[in-house]
Amino acid sequence: MAKERVTVVDIARAAGVSKSTVSLVLQGSRLVNEVTRAKVNASIRELGYVYNRSAANLRQAKSKIIGIVVNDLTNGFFAELAVGVDAVVQSAGFVQFLANTGERIERQREVIASMREHGVSGLIVSPARGTQAADLAPLVASGIPVVLVVRDIAGAGVSSLTSDNHAGAVAAVRHLVERGHRRIAFLGGFADTAVFEARMRGYRDALGEAGLDVPEELVIGSAPSRAGGVTAIEQAMMLKERPTAALCFNDAVAFGVCDGLRARRLEPGADFAVIGFDDVIEAKTAVPALTTVSVDPQGMGERAAELLLKQIGAGQADAQAIVSPVRLVVRQSCGAPIEHRVKEVSP
Amino acid sequence: MAKERVTVVDIARAAGVSKSTVSLVLQGSRLVNEVTRAKVNASIRELGYVYNRSAANLRQAKSKIIGIVVNDLTNGFFAELAVGVDAVVQSAGFVQFLANTGERIERQREVIASMREHGVSGLIVSPARGTQAADLAPLVASGIPVVLVVRDIAGAGVSSLTSDNHAGAVAAVRHLVERGHRRIAFLGGFADTAVFEARMRGYRDALGEAGLDVPEELVIGSAPSRAGGVTAIEQAMMLKERPTAALCFNDAVAFGVCDGLRARRLEPGADFAVIGFDDVIEAKTAVPALTTVSVDPQGMGERAAELLLKQIGAGQADAQAIVSPVRLVVRQSCGAPIEHRVKEVSP
DNA sequence: GGAGTAATTTAGATCGTTCCAAAAGACAAG
């Protein structure tokens, strides 16, 4: 039962060639004759050979592995991001190491170290909350290409791919203002992240532009989750002057806000306008369909992967910060007419 | 900038010992003297040494990598499963290769092959729909420990960890019957999976046990997603004799069913009883909170990982099929009283 | 048939670690 490992030497013997030739066949070199190649491939199949990447890797120091580190995989946004990365990376012949940090910096340090030991040729990181440039310094110093995604870190000196959070928030708030809202809340999210800061700034700027002032009590932080949304809206509705609309930190919060509204017998969309951020898959099929700022997580994952692969290919490219555009997708949760909702559900 | 790689030999030189000693220190052997160990560790830190697992791996043929293959990462259930696996696997000093097949068997074949090339010491697989025992045969023959999770495959000859889908469905339907429902639908899911088959059988058995017959038109399949749930309930409500309650294939479908009910101005829980399956995190915080059969995906991931690690440790254990128990969690969507809903939201 | 060129093939060193067997040192007992 304990089968001996089949190696290139075994195949070489079986096919009557040298191991060098087998190696050439394995890497698809065009140097080798058609008949020889066929013979070798036949032996490979026959003996059930499994390529040993550790060995190859040892010799050539480039591994066909890329690592992806996300801060919270149970959040649909990041899961989709990972799927986008996976798609691109796989079709380029790479395989991905995925690790979840659960927002723990210590864990993040561990997984990054582990990935370096495995010789990843590049790393896509959505950093845990509170990650400092110093935390990434050893990684960056090693010269491994790194792309930060979603959350940028000032002074880290690596490429980043973020979404235009400021513009998205501005667009959302403008839309609410156009629909006549005057008391607009900003709900959910942790205030210590760059993403929160940017969205919040967009919210303030758009209100200022409309000549509205920004009452502090209308900015209510919470966990960026569905449960957090429920508590945030509860708090908002206890104010003496209640808001009539809210821009939410992300879609999860927005769903929570809808839940909280229903709990008070208010209908999201009709009685209170809700706008989310991210456009996760569920946003479209929820009832009411969620108006949200589309960030296209899967697309972001794909672009991040492409950027990383380019850097891996180019050896050493200098860091670039890409801000990908977003667009407001108007659906029903902000008060748009409701008649054709079911039609919008994809088949 | 192009730094030379630091190897054990460099450290040996710096610390004034042989590379064998350095190697012993690296593996934490107790054979080496305390002072020597300290000297070596100092040099390691000083030179910024990074362990090369490919090299180690080449020599000792056991890799500290386990692979996890899931069929749909964008589904919260599987993302949570992956997180559970990750937690256990990491703390055992392993790292996980995660790949998403998106229910494509061809892709599944590719990623499994790729994982074997990387020398994973074990594999946790939630197989894509339609996977046959034959698809896994080469993998199984190689002797790598494999644990199938969520979906078992008859005749594959490997261990599996599934949930007690039959018992869960029975409990759910019994509950609905006790609450007085007589026309109970089974909504969503693809009929060609073992999971569907088991839940469905539980549904039928419980109805039979209550002396109710099972009208074919009340079993309505659909994609196991939120969108699928919307279409399934639409279809159910077009019947001449409408159901008053439904057991859904999973939570995503159940949420879709709630959406679809609202679209018809029916309140889930009050006007129609809905029960889901899986108990994803959102089930608790949704409004109305979803009554569902708790499967605890994260816990399943953890148990699957533990089972796999045990098999890796034991060399060759024989296949065992573990069915993990489930329990019905009664919340509001099946018509329970509604007053304390907000209290149940976790802080 | 031989020179020149192009197409294939190959021996052998090499990558960075672990393992084995054996050597070296330390110490106690005779």
Added chain:
DNA sequence: CTTGTCTTTTGGAACGATCTAAATTACTCC
């Protein structure tokens, strides 16, 4: 001072691929 027992340390051969430079074979054209 030898011998024996422990504790530490070590050289050198693996592991399974790739790479380099050189060797071999095949072909073309006088």
